[in-house]
Amino acid sequence: MKPRHLKTLLAVMLCGLSLAASAQQPADNGRLLASNCFQCHGTNGVNGAFGNLAGVTQKDLLDKLNDMRLKPAGANLMAPHARGYSNTDLYWITYYFSRLPKP
Numbered sequence: 001m002k003p004r005h006l007k008t009l010l011a012v013m014l015c016g017l018s019l020a021a022s023a024q025q026p027a028d029n030g031r032l033l034a035s036n037c038f039q040c041h042g043t044n045g046v047n048g049a050f051g052n053l054a055g056v057t058q059k060d061l062l063d064k065l066n067d068m069r070l071k072p073a074g075a076n077l078m079a080p081h082a083r084g085y086s087n088t089d090l091y092w093i094t095y096y097f098s099r100l101p102k103p
């Protein structure tokens with residue numbers, strides 16, 4: 001392969017890599033996934049029956065959710081919810097709530 005072609009190939013590969021990285025962030029910043037939480041924690045995580053999620057730091061939310069995932073599925077209402085999501089799902093759900101203003 002000529003060096004010129006090698007450069008083009010490299011450029012295409014790098015372009016593909018950056019596209020793959022940016023495709024990971026959902027266009028709605030996780031709102032669609034987070035909407036599954038609205039029925040109990042309120043629309044956008046505000047004024048729900050079980051505590052506000054809006055404006056809580058992503059670390060706090062992830063710590064709590066990861067604790068819940070370790071509990072048996074029947075431990076409380078949250079345990080089966082927390083266990084149903086992948087790490088990536090929970091990352092974007094908590095990303096969404098943490099970037100909303102605190103009520």
Ligand code: HEC
Pocket residue numbers: 034036037038039040041050051053061064065076077078081093
């Ligand atoms: C069916 C109702 C229901 C749904 C849906 C629900 N939750 Fe919960 N959530 C609860 C209840 C009940 C608690 C309190 C659990 C306990 O400690 O007994 C709770 C607690 C929490 C807590 C801990 C709050 C605190 O201050 O300790 C977090 C964080 C949380 N939920 C996040 C979520 C997220 C994120 C989702 C969506 C993926 C979600 N919840 C969906 C009912 C629900």
